[in-house]
Every structure is written in structure tokens, then in C-alpha cells.
Amino acid sequence: MAYTEEELKKELETKEYEYGFYTDIESDTFPVGLNEDIIRKISEKKGEPEWMTEWRLEAFSSFKKMVEPDWSNVKYKKPDLQKISYYSAPKQKPKYNSLEEVDPELLKTFDKLGISIDEQKKLSGVAVDIVMDSVSVATTFRETLAKKGIIFCSISEAIQKHPELVKKYIGTVIPPRDNYYSALNSAVFTDGSFCYIPKGVRCPMELSTYFRINQAGTGQFERTLVIADKQSYVSYLEGCTAPSRDENQLHAAVVELIALDDAEIKYSTVQNWFPGDKNGKGGVFNFVTKRGLCHNRSKISWTQVETGSAVTWKYPSCVLKGDNSIGEFYSIAVTNNFQQADTGTKMVHLGNNTRSTIISKGISAGKSQNSYRGLVKVGSRAKNARNFSQCDSLLMGNNCGAHTFPYIEAKNNSAQVEHEATTSKIGEDQIFYCNQRGIDTEKAIALIVNGFSKEVLNKLPMEFAVEAQKLLEISLEGSVG
Amino acid sequence: MLTIENLHAEVEGRTILNGIDLNVKAGEVHAIMGPNGSGKSTLSSVIAGNEDYDVTQGKILLKGKDLSGLDPEERAHLGIFLSFQYPVEIPGVTVTNFIKTAINANRKAQGLSDLGASELLKKIREKSTLLDIDSKFLSRSLNEGFSGGEKKRNEIFQMAMLEPTLAILDETDSGLDIDALKIVANGVNKFKAKENAVVVITHYQRLLEYIVPDFVHVLFGGKIVKSGTKELAHELEAKGYDWIKELA
Numbered sequence: 237m238a239y240t241e242e243e244l245k246k247e248l249e250t251k252e253y254e255y256g257f258y259t260d261i262e263s264d265t266f267p268v269g270l271n272e273d274i275i276r277k278i279s280e281k282k283g284e285p286e287w288m289t290e291w292r293l294e295a296f297s298s299f300k301k302m303v304e305p306d307w308s309n310v311k312y313k314k315p316d317l318q319k320i321s322y323y324s325a326p327k328q329k330p331k332y333n334s335l336e337e338v339d340p341e342l343l344k345t346f347d348k349l350g351i352s353i354d355e356q357k358k359l360s361g362v363a364v365d366i367v368m369d370s371v372s373v374a375t376t377f378r379e380t381l382a383k384k385g386i387i388f389c390s391i392s393e394a395i396q397k398h399p400e401l402v403k404k405y406i407g408t409v410i411p412p413r414d415n416y417y418s419a420l421n422s423a424v425f426t427d428g429s430f431c432y433i434p435k436g437v438r439c440p441m442e443l444s445t446y447f448r449i450n451q452a453g454t455g456q457f458e459r460t461l462v463i464a465d466k467q468s469y470v471s472y473l474e475g476c477t478a479p480s481r482d483e484n485q486l487h488a489a490v491v492e493l494i495a496l497d498d499a500e501i502k503y504s505t506v507q508n509w510f511p512g513d514k515n516g517k518g519g520v521f522n523f524v525t526k527r528g529l530c531h532n533r534s535k536i537s538w539t540q541v542e543t544g545s546a547v548t549w550k551y552p553s554c555v556l557k558g559d560n561s562i563g564e565f566y567s568i569a570v571t572n573n574f575q576q577a578d579t580g581t582k583m584v585h586l587g588n589n590t591r592s593t594i595i596s597k598g599i600s601a602g603k604s605q606n607s608y609r610g611l612v613k614v615g616s617r618a619k620n621a622r623n624f625s626q627c628d629s630l631l632m633g634n635n636c637g638a639h640t641f642p643y644i645e646a647k648n649n650s651a652q653v654e655h656e657a658t659t660s661k662i663g664e665d666q667i668f669y670c671n672q673r674g675i676d677t678e679k680a681i682a683l684i685v686n687g688f689s690k691e692v693l694n695k696l697p698m699e700f701a702v703e704a705q706k707l708l709e710i711s712l713e714g715s716v717g
Numbered sequence: 718m719l720t721i722e723n724l725h726a727e728v729e730g731r732t733i734l735n736g737i738d739l740n741v742k743a744g745e746v747h748a749i750m751g752p753n754g755s756g757k758s759t760l761s762s763v764i765a766g767n768e769d770y771d772v773t774q775g776k777i778l779l780k781g782k783d784l785s786g787l788d789p790e791e792r793a794h795l796g797i798f799l800s801f802q803y804p805v806e807i808p809g810v811t812v813t814n815f816i817k818t819a820i821n822a823n824r825k826a827q828g829l830s831d832l833g834a835s836e837l838l839k840k841i842r843e844k845s846t847l848l849d850i851d852s853k854f855l856s857r858s859l860n861e862g863f864s865g866g867e868k869k870r871n872e873i874f875q876m877a878m879l880e881p882t883l884a885i886l887d888e889t890d891s892g893l894d895i896d897a898l899k900i901v902a903n904g905v906n907k908f909k910a911k912e913n914a915v916v917v918i919t920h921y922q923r924l925l926e927y928i929v930p931d932f933v934h935v936l937f938g939g940k941i942v943k944s945g946t947k948e949l950a951h952e953l954e955a956k957g958y959d960w961i962k963e964l965a
Contacts, residue, residue, distance in 0.1 A: 663805065664769075665805050666805050666806075666807060668767055668768075668789060669801065669804065669805045669807075670807075670819075671766075671788065671789035671790045671793070672765050672766075672789050672790075672792075672793055672798075672799050672801075673793060673798075673815075673819035673822070673875065673879070674790050674793035674794050674819050674822040674823040674826065674879070675790060675818055675819055675822045676788075676790050676822065677790075679818065679822060683807070683810055683814075683815070683818055684807055684810070686809070686810070687807055687808055687809025687810035687858070688808065688809055689809070690809040691809075
């Protein structure tokens with residue numbers, strides 16, 4: 237069936253967010269509000285050592301002096317941080333030794349998310365950590381990893397069992413006072429994933445975390461810390477979903493990556509938080525700080541597929557401190573209806589012979605606004621820095637917007653920085669050509685969008701690439717105008 | 718196979734087709750000739766179901782089935798294929814992937830499952846050899862950076878792969894050198910069979926040296942003003958189109 241514009245609009249309106257279910261699990265939720273007492277209570281609830289409590293309080297005191305940034309190209313009603321509950325955990329005991337102990341309702345949730353833990357174990361060999369609302373509920377494959385000395389657990393557990401590692405690295409890449417949301421996160425984070433790959437170890441499987449916001453009126457503030465010791469390698473995947481709700485939910489995560497000498501970290505995200513309904517009501521505010529620090533000859537690659545959230549504000553970055561280190565950023569950001577995304581990266585070249593690559597693909601449909609914002613900075617002592625940036629935008633219909641804000645600051649004259657940008661529109665003639673070959677309009681759009689995004693999709697691990705392709709199709713269904 | 722009765726069509730309120738009658742039987746090759754602006758490309762677009770054109774009168778039947786109200790892809794599923802005069806580029810989508818998607822979409826419409834990878838590859842090898850297509854060509858993005866000749870060869874390659882019942886070739890000869898023209902014509906001749914039909918739309922007689930038509934029609938002012946056999950094409954070549962204009 238080919239669609240008239242009217243039919244398409246109608247279908248688009250009735251298109252529901254596939255992950256919009258709510259799971260009825262008993263939760264232990266704190267009263268709303270943000271103050272020192274709440275922060276102390278979070279810390280206490282998690283049985284944290286004194287230094288962690290102090291660290292949180294210090295972050296909170298920085299936070300109180302800060303104001304919410306307003307330089308990004310997005311418009312939204314600022315969330316009232318006093319109306320959020322900062323701790324929500326599925327009741328029952330928070331950690332499980334085996335799947336049998338897990339609340340069956342929770343397991344059903346994972347099934348709906350398409351994460352059958354068991355299946356994942358057998359088929360894909362992916363180790364999964366699942367964070368629901370604020371608490372990590374299941375980490376699979378732990379023993380296999382432990383044999384290699386790899387630590388993969390929730391950050392809460394890491395604070396208990398590996399305080400020396402957490403203390404040494406937390407906040408070193410993203411100091412709490414880095415920005416408004418990182419300060420907030422540092423004060424109130426309730427869980428997240430922790431990963432340590434020992435020297436010389438190549439992690440034998442993909443490590444994966446699934447984040448889900450379930451309870452109403454809660455925010456999710458997870459914190460992820462990945463440390464790849466010298467000459468080690470790890471590929472890390474992250475997926476996110478949330479129920480459909482009328483109100484906006486706040487997600488303010490912090491992800492810190494540390495690649496020591498000769499190490500490599502590949503960090504892939506498929507972000508599918510609830511984007512809000514067709515009228516722009518509800519949806520997740522996704523204000524995330526992600527940054528990696530590269531030591532000598534190390535490499536950090538960020539790959540992201542961003543299809544969800546009402547508002548996205550996110551710049552996974554690399555600080556190329558070590559000589560000969562490499563930073564990469566591959567991104568697909570899709571916005572539809574009233575979604576707004578302001579996303580990109582920062583590549584900070586400090587060491588000699590550092591290289592960075594940025595490939596950004598923005599796809600806008602409906603009445604959405606999609607912005608790429610990127611900074612390439614070359615320090616005065618960074619000799620022979622190289623950067624290549626490519627930003628492509630694809631527009632669907634006449635009511636959406638694509639914007640590119642590239643910033644370049646080169647303080648060393650040996651630097652070579654290249655920037656390429658294109659903007660294109662899915663043409664009626666392309667659609668007709670596909671139709672004439674027997675391909676319907678929906679499939680034609682999927683084909684064109686996949687072609688447009690191919691360079692980035694190719695960077696994703698296999699299992700994720702298939703999921704990401706499907707997600708692109710779902711996000712854009714019926715969006716041609 | 719194809720019956721067109723008193724077809725009128727317009728674009729943006731402007732009448733382009735002004736009462737066309739045409740009857741193409743299975744196993745036949747028809748050529749439609751005419752000067753620029755006579756409505757040749759409009760006719761092919763209208764048969765293919767391009768929604769930019771409005772059919773105001775008359776109808777098109779394929780194997781007795783009225784095509785009015787059918788979407789372009791539904792017409793494709795019935796076996797209509799259009800070789801485009803200006804094939805579009807689809808960056809990032811390889812020739813192979815595009816053809817695979819098209820074949821499977823058509824199979825799905827017929828209630829068949831996807832074509833197996835080995836069958837597909839076998840077919841690709843067979844048809845690409847026929848059209849002298851290099852395997853590297855197959856992994857390039859569809860029409861992106863293709864020369865005029867490559868684009869047209871790719872169209873005929875798709876035709877060979879999809880095996881339609883009615884193939885309409887819109888100005889397939891434009892932009893082709895003599896070698897490419899021979900290859901393309903050879904592809905069309907190999908495709909020709911008693912259960913399908915070919916409509917060749919062309920401005921020049923050149924292509925008809927290689928794809929020999931059973932009937933030639935001259936289109937002018939949105940109407941077929943003269944029909945004949947291949948000799949008519951020669952006559953047009955010798956005399957030009959001016960004398961035709963007087964017939965209208």
C-alpha cells in the first residue's frame with residue numbers, strides 16, 4: 237500500500253511506543269525532594285562508606301551554586317527537581333544469586349524488552365547488567381568473567397567490594413562540578429554499572445547494561461564507570477527504555493571511561509527512552525554526560541543510536557591526553573514528532589599525534605529539531621593532531637529542522653582538522669522509484685534511512701546492529717510527508 | 718496484455734495525454750516515438766502509477782485488470798516494470814541489497830517466502846554476465862556516481878532480475894554509446910518471450926535497430942497520430958517529425 241499524506245499522518249498518530257508498558261512491581265520509593273538528608277539517606281540505604289557520602293555531599297554543594305544550562309538548541313519546561321523521588325527500587329532483596337529468585341513480574345518485563353536473560357546467555361554470549369529504576373537487579377555471566385579477573389557488577393557493589401578502584405577513578409574524567417547535571421548525578425546517583433578489565437586481558441564477550449525507568453515520578457541517575465587497564469580491550473553495550481507517561485521523566489546519567497596505555501574501549505548505546513506522544517506530551521528528558529580519557533596509544537570509540545527521549549542533550553567525548561591516542565564518535569540521531577535532540581561530541585587533543593574521527597548522521601521527521609554540536613579542540617602542545625568530521629542530515633517532510641554547530645579551536649599550527657557536512661531530503665522520486673520496483677513506502681523509507689546510516693550501523697556489534705535497524709524503522713514509520 | 722482506452726491525463730491542471738488507445742499483446746514489442754514534449758514519458762509514468770499525474774478519463778488494463786486506483790507498488794506486483802529515463806540515486810544502498818529487497822517485496826505480494834541466498838546469487842551471476850556487469854558494480858551504492866551507461870545497464874539488469882510481464886523502457890538509449898547500447902539491447906532481446914511484452918519509448922530510431930519492434934506508434938500532442946510497423950521508424954528517421962505534426 238502506498239499512503240497519502242493524510243493516511244500517513246493518521247497512522248503516525250496511532251503509532252504507539254512499543255516499550256510503553258508499566259510493570260506492577262512493589263517498589264521502595266523515597267519521598268520527593270532534594271536536600272542533604274535525602275542524599276544521606278541514599279548513601280545510607282546503599283550502605284556506603286563515609287568517603288562516598290562526603291563525595292556526594294560535596295557534589296551537592298557545588299550543584300547548589302550552579303544553574304541549568306540554556307545554551308543548547310532545545311526548548312523545554314525545566315523539570316522541578318524538588319518534585320522527583322531520588323530513590324526507587326523494586327522491593328524484595330536487591331541482588332539475586334540466580335534467576336529463580338527474581339520477581340516473576342520483573343522477568344516478564346525483561347521478556348517484553350526482548351531481553352531474555354537466559355537466551356542472551358546462550359546465544360549471544362553477552363553479559364548483562366540490568367538497572368531498573370535505580371537499582372541493579374541482575375548481572376549475568378559474572379563467574380565466567382571473574383575467571384579472567386574482569387569485574388562487572390553494579391556500581392553500588394563496586395563501592396562495597398572494590399572501593400580502591402572506585403575511589404581512584406570516580407569523578408576523574410567528569411568531575412562532579414563539570415556541569416549542572418553531572419553535579420546532580422554525583423550527588424544522587426543510585427546505581428549503574430562498573431567494569432574493570434585487568435592488564436592485558438581481552439574481554440571475551442560483549443558487556444551489556446539495560447536501563448529501565450519504571451516508577452512514575454522518579455528520575456534515573458545512573459553512573460557507569462569503565463576502566464580498561466593497560467593493553468586490555470572491552471566492548472560495552474547500553475540499552476534504555478521507559479514506560480509511556482504523560483509527565484516528563486528526568487534521566488541524568490554520567491558515564492566515565494578510562495583507557496590506560498594501549499587499551500581499547502568500544503562503547504555502544506541504543507537509546508530508546510519514551511519520546512513523548514504525537515502531541516509532544518510526556519517523554520524522557522535525557523541529559524547525559526559521557527566522557528572518556530585516553531592514555532598513551534589507547535583508543536575510545538563511542539557509537540550511539542539515539543531514537544528516543546523528548547529532549548536529548550548528550551555529547552559523548554574523548555580527552556586524548558596520551559600520545560598517539562585515538563578517539564572516535566559515530567552517531568545516528570533520529571527525531572520525530574516533537575522530539576528535540578542536541579547531540580554531538582567533543583574531541584580534546586592534548587597529546588602528540590592524536591587522531592579523532594567524527595561521523596554524525598541526523599535524521600529529522602515530523603516537527604522535530606535535530607542539532608549536531610561538536611567541538612574539536614587542539615591544545616597548544618599537541619603536535620600533529622588530526623581530526624576528520626562528517627555531519628550528514630536527512631530531512632523528511634517540511635516541518636522539521638536540522639542544525640549543525642561545529643566548533644573548532646586549534647592552538648597548535650601542526651593540526652589538521654577537516655569538516656564535511658551535507659543535508660539531504662528523502663525525495664518523492666526516490667520513493668516512487670522504490671515503489672515502482674514493488675517496494676512499499678514504509679519499506680522504502682527504511683531502506684533509504686538504513687543506507688544513509690550505514691557507516692555508523694556498521695560500527696555496531698552484530699546483535700545490536702539488527703536491533704538498531706529495527707528501531708530506526710519503528711521510529712520513522714509513517715513519517716514521510 | 719496491455720490495453721489502454723481513451724486515456725487522458727494531466728499534471729498540475731495541464732493536459733498532457735489527450736485520448737490514447739493502445740493494445741499490446743503478449744510476445745510483442747511496441748515502440749512509441751515522438752518529438753520532445755509529446756507525452757511519451759508521461760505515458761510511462763501514468764502506466765506505472767506515478768501519483769503526480771491525474772488520470773481524468775479512460776483506463777489502463779493489464780491482462781484485463783483495471784489498474785485505476787492501484788498504487789505503484791501494486792502495479793509492480795502485477796508485473797509492470799519501468800526502466801527510468803533518469804534513475805535516482807540511493808546512497809548507502811547497494812545494487813544487490815536493492816534488488817534483493819525488490820525481489821522479496823514482489824515475492825511477498827505473491828505469498829511466497831524470501832528468495833534463498835544461493836538462488837539469489839545464482840540468478841545475479843547469470844543476469845550480470847548477460848549484461849556484462851562487473852561484480853564490483855553490485856556492491857556500489859545504487860546509481861551513486863554511475864555513468865549514464867551504467868545507470869541504464871543497471872535498469873535493464875533489474876528488469877532481468879525481476880522478470881516482469883510488461884517492461885516499459887523510457888528513453889533507455891539516451892546517454893549510451895554504441896557498445897553499451899548493444900549490451901542493453903541484447904539484455905532486452907534475451908528477456909523477450911512469448912509470455913511478456915516490451916514497450917520501448919524513444920526519440921530516435923537508433924535503439925530500434927537492435928530491439929526490433931513489431932509495431933511503431935507516433936505520439937504527438939498527447940495522442941497517437943500514426944501507427945505502423947518498423948518501417949515507420951525508418952520513415953521518421955528520414956523525414957523527421959514535422960510531417961507528423963500536420964497529421965495531428
